[in-house]
Amino acid sequence: MGFFDRLKQGLKKTGRVLNTDIRDLFKSEGRLIDEAFLEEIRAILFKTDMGFVSVQALVDEIATTMRGRVVQMEDIVATLKNKLRELLAQSESPIEYAASGPTAVMVCGVNGAGKTTSIAKLAHMFKSQGKSVVLGAGDTFRAAAVEQLTIWSNRLGVAIVTGEPKAHPASVAYRAVEKAIADKTDVCIVDTAGRLQTQVNLMTELTKIRDAIAKQIPEAPHEVLLVLDATTGQNGISQAAKFAEAAGCTGIVLAKLDGTAKGGVVVAIRQQLNLPVKFIGVGEQHEDFAAFDSNQFVDALFADALGV
Numbered sequence: 001m002g003f004f005d006r007l008k009q010g011l012k013k014t015g016r017v018l019n020t021d022i023r024d025l026f027k028s029e030g031r032l033i034d035e036a037f038l039e040e041i042r043a044i045l046f047k048t049d050m051g052f053v054s055v056q057a058l059v060d061e062i063a064t065t066m067r068g069r070v071v072q073m074e075d076i077v078a079t080l081k082n083k084l085r086e087l088l089a090q091s092e093s094p095i096e097y098a099a100s101g102p103t104a105v106m107v108c109g110v111n112g113a114g115k116t117t118s119i120a121k122l123a124h125m126f127k128s129q130g131k132s133v134v135l136g137a138g139d140t141f142r143a144a145a146v147e148q149l150t151i152w153s154n155r156l157g158v159a160i161v162t163g164e165p166k167a168h169p170a171s172v173a174y175r176a177v178e179k180a181i182a183d184k185t186d187v188c189i190v191d192t193a194g195r196l197q198t199q200v201n202l203m204t205e206l207t208k209i210r211d212a213i214a215k216q217i218p219e220a221p222h223e224v225l226l227v228l229d230a231t232t233g234q235n236g237i238s239q240a241a242k243f244a245e246a247a248g249c250t251g252i253v254l255a256k257l258d259g260t261a262k263g264g265v266v267v268a269i270r271q272q273l274n275l276p277v278k279f280i281g282v283g284e285q286h287e288d289f290a291a292f293d294s295n296q297f298v299d300a301l302f303a304d305a306l307g308v
């Protein structure tokens with residue numbers, strides 16, 4: 001299965017809401033675009049958790065371009081797709097690589113968001129691109145997290161740096177980047193323990209981890225990725241905004257998109273957080289992960305409606 005099929009499969013819950021409900025609006029006939037129709041389509045879009053501003057923008061687009069006309073389902077889907085592409089537009093490159101030497105990527109987020117799994121998926125992706133990887137097991141809080149990451153490193157055949165139990169995560173990060181430089185490794189991915197943006201001490205700890213990485217490579221970390229759990233939908237966004245600001249995040253990894261019918265949250269995140277969605281997870285396998293591509297995402301979302 002290629003990634004487009006995995007994405008389609010992963011977005012099935014969200015796609016079902018959109019496609020079935022939109023199809024029901026038409027019942028294979030044309031529909032007059034009037035206020036009643038606009039309200040019906042608004043209600044459908046809301047269900048996917050796109051957020052008020054995005055839904056309004058989509059409804060406005062339909063109203064402006066189609067009000068008073070009789071249109072087919074395909075016309076509405078095409079208009080929604082175009083506007084969504086516009087709302088989701090962002091710079092293409094998912095990772096800002098170092099000009100020379102290792103690229104350091106720090107990964108943070110709240111407990112259970114999907115950090116460790118996403119790190120394994122990232123490592124797999126870099127490896128399949130021919131890049132060498134070293135992992136830094138910076139979640140020294142939980143022995144199980146170090147264990148889990150060690151298992152992944154063995155499975156993936158990538159190096160790992162761990163600390164003594166309860167070692168300071170900054171020292172693990174420092175040594176992981178040190179090893180990346182010594183071994184001429186392409187990418188160093190540093191895990192961090194789950195935390196809440198309200199836990200001041202733990203948020204300060206993230207700054208210490210950053211500083212430790214920067215002692216090895218002044219312009220690093222090149223990326224600080226915030227892993228968000230898509231199943232929390234829009235509820236997680238304001239929390240994420242505070243987290244991202246405090247931790248100096250450069251992008252979002254949106255995990256567990258397959259577990260929710262609220263996949264429209266990608267649109268809400270793009271609109272409400274001043275950060276690109278860099279990667280998405282649509283399942284538990286390594287292959288269920290890729291750089292976020294807005295065109296591909298929008299196509300997968302409406303694939304069922306168009307029978308693609």
Ligand SMILES: Nc1nc2c(ncn2[C@@H]2O[C@H](COP(=O)(O)OP(=O)(O)OP(=O)(O)O)[C@@H](O)[C@H]2O)c(=O)[nH]1
Nearest residue numbers: 111112113114115116117194255256281282283284
């Ligand atoms: N279905 C699905 N499950 C996922 C995805 N990403 C992660 N998971 C699952 O989510 C659960 C939590 O993932 P972890 O990677 O352990 O989360 P974490 O953020 O490292 O957790 P802590 O270390 O406790 O903070 C695991 O059961 C993963 O298998 C995804 O894209 N889709």
